Amino acid sequence: MIETEAYRFVFKPMGMAQMGQVRALxxxxxxxxxRPDLLRRNTEQMWRECLQPPHLCLGAWVGEELAGFGVLYVPERGGVEDLSHSLTRVDGRQCASANFKICIVRPCWRGHxxxxxxxxxxxxxAKARGIGLLCATAxxxxxxxxxxxxRLGYCEDSQVEKYGFERTLFYRIN
Ligand SMILES: CC(C)(COP(=O)(O)OP(=O)(O)OC[C@H]1O[C@@H](n2cnc3c(N)ncnc32)[C@H](O)[C@@H]1OP(=O)(O)O)[C@@H](O)C(=O)NCCC(=O)NCCS
Structure with missing residues (x-):
């Protein structure tokens, strides 16, 4: 069982109005x-996408403070952002997929x-939207x-090169 402290945080979808807070975090x-290669700086255009449907940027708040956020990114099928087509252990073409694209926690809120x-x-x-496969890289x-x-139940698939660095590709049957 995963021990969480969900009572501390209020989870709310974020939109373009929160662009400044997202970039600051x-x-x-x-x-x-x-290490600088652990995280790629997103472009303004990518953040714009992440903050608008069909993608979902979910924020975790403690009062007025943004403690962290995570992005569910729904790629164009077969497009450059579609990680499911790179999977080697499952057939990523069988069902709708999305990426757990990015997650950033404020340094002072790490460890929760x-x-x-x-x-x-x-x-x-994602499940509510009928998305049966989730992908992520780290x-x-x-x-x-x-x-x-x-901890979230993702399985390692393979090593891929992304953003000019070696990344591990993960998937989770949702
Ligand atoms: C990766 C990240 C999102 C994890 O968030 P988190 O909610 O703090 O994660 P957890 O609380 O589950 O901690 C995971 C591990 O981080 C490490 N950790 C915990 N608190 C930490 C702290 N204050 N400082 C450094 N590392 C810490 C521990 O190794 C911990 O593992 P453990 O629980 O087995 O001890 C967060 O560290 C982060 O924002 N990092 C920078 C951005 C990034 O790399 N994002 C991921 C790629 S998109």
């Missing part, structure tokens, strides 16, 4: 990273399994991210 997280709490909620939303050196994905 991204900058803060990047500044605290042990917020990534897991966000990932569970995004998976539930740097093999990003142990915090990898631990969270494994």
């Amino acid at each position: 991204e900058r803060e997280a990047l500044a605290h990273l042990e 399994h917020l990534q897991v709490q966000l990932g569970q909620r995004l998976a539930a939303e 740097s093999p050196h990003n142990s915090a991210s990898v631990k969270g994905l494994l």
Whole structure:
């Protein structure tokens, strides 16, 4: 069983109005990273996409403070963002898929399994939409991210090159 402290956080979908807060959190997280290759800086265009349907950016709030957020990204089938087509252990073409694209927790809120709490909620939303397969990538050196994905029931598939770095591709039958 995953121990969580869900009572602390209020989970709310975010939109374009929260672009500034999302970018500020991204900058803060990047500044605290042990290694710069653990996380890729998203482009403005990518954030725009993430903050609008059909994608879902879910924020975790403590009062007025944004503690973290996670993104469910619904790629165009067969498009460049469609990770399911790179899977080697399952046939990713069999069902609708989405990516647990990014998750960032404010450095001072790390260690509360917020990534897991966000990932569970995004998976539930995906399921409600009939999405039966979730994909994610993480740097093999990003142990915090990898631990969270494994806790969420993601399985390792293979090593892929993404954003110019080696990444581990994960999937979860939803
Ligand atoms: C990866 C990340 C989202 C995990 O979020 P989280 O909610 O803190 O994760 P958890 O609480 O489940 O902790 C996972 C691991 O992180 C490490 N960790 C926990 N608190 C930490 C802290 N304050 N500082 C550094 N590492 C910490 C521990 O190894 C922990 O594993 P453990 O529970 O077995 O001890 C978060 O670390 C983060 O935002 N990192 C920077 C952005 C990033 O790399 N995102 C993932 C790629 S999109």
